Amino acid sequence: MSSKKILIQMSGSIAAFKICTVISKLVQLGHHVKVAVSTHALNFIGESTLEGLSQNQIHKDTFTPGQAMDHIHQMRWADIILAAPATANYINKIANGIGDDLLTTQFLAHDFKKPFLIAPAMNTAMYLHPVTQESIAKLRKLNIEILETESGVLACGEVGWGRLMDPELILKKVEQSIATEVNNIESLEDNINQLNNLNKLNKLSTQIRLKNKILITAGGTQEPIDAMRVITNLSTGSTGTQLANYLSNLGFDVTLLKAKNSYNTPSSSCTTKYFQTFKDLQTLLSTELQNNTFDVVIHAAAVSDFYVSEIETPSISNNSKKLLIKEDSKIQSDEGLIIKLKLNPKLISSLKSWSANKKIKVIGFKYTASKNYEEQKAAVMKLFTESKVDAVVHNDHSEIDRDSGKHSFTFFDQNIESATKCTTSSEIFQKIYETLL
16 A cells, blocks of 8 residues: 555544554554644643654644644645544534634645545533534535444443544544545535535424424333243344434434333433333334324334243143243242243334324334345345335344444335445434434
């Protein structure tokens, strides 16, 4: 790979130390690296450290004597720009055309003829804040590549989205940008027109968000055997609950139907109701849809296909003893059990018929356990044809790493051949958000 000139912008986040690894490895690969820092960034990382790693003088002030035009010269010098870590303050400023320090002024001098990558790092509330999400959406429309945050333990002690992408992944993204010919925006005039149109788009999207009422289900059902034992599945409810929080923080009116045993705490801005069994969820869904005018249902819950219809305990004489399902007591464990199951109906197939809004949009989730893509696609297609859904979010067992909590998704619309692959939860959340606008 040929040597490239890379400008790294660092704003004031505790994640700044992680970018030292990226700088060091880029230099080791033979690239020329310059670092521009905000004054706040220097509270987290030493100037001498950055100078030593990059082997270049650090740039930190727009008005350093003899360097008054450096904000332009540095942007012309660079083949690629990486803003990492990028704080909410930095992102919201550049998205709205504010240039009041070196980094934001550099962005205003960007000519959109070279790759510009941004790796956000901040608290979950700051990341999911509607203003920040709108700013990220603006930057995407300008062909700025956003390196998605990860979910995990944050420096503040909270758990959620906003964690800086792993440095190794950031490095790979930079290398991909270097290796791939970038489709440039044809002219600065086109770019200015995009900026002028964004205000109109933002006003429209705000109106749509305030209007849309969304019903989301999350978590796995439990079918009782007795007071202590249940039949359930591996669903944690994490994706559905985080999606509800994401959309409610963006201004949507969200009602969340959440399994009692599922993970993650719903946002206070969501209306949350709880279920345990298939029948609980069935009752909640039919009641909510009939008594409210929802615009969208996102059915992410993992609903049991079966319920316990009968239990037998085989005796020594081989005569089976039939028992009722004991939801208020425990079946003795001194004998074996024969559990008979019956099929539950498909709830997703009834959503549109229950809905008071006959134009309601339904987004279903489909979980498969097959590495064969044609089999996966057939299962998704079946959901379209039998349940009349409008879109499907698919994931497969083979693409889930439960230890790290990471897994990928594929988004299908009515044109099933034009699927969109999403490698993180935040990417699929963004795709669903775009679908709602």
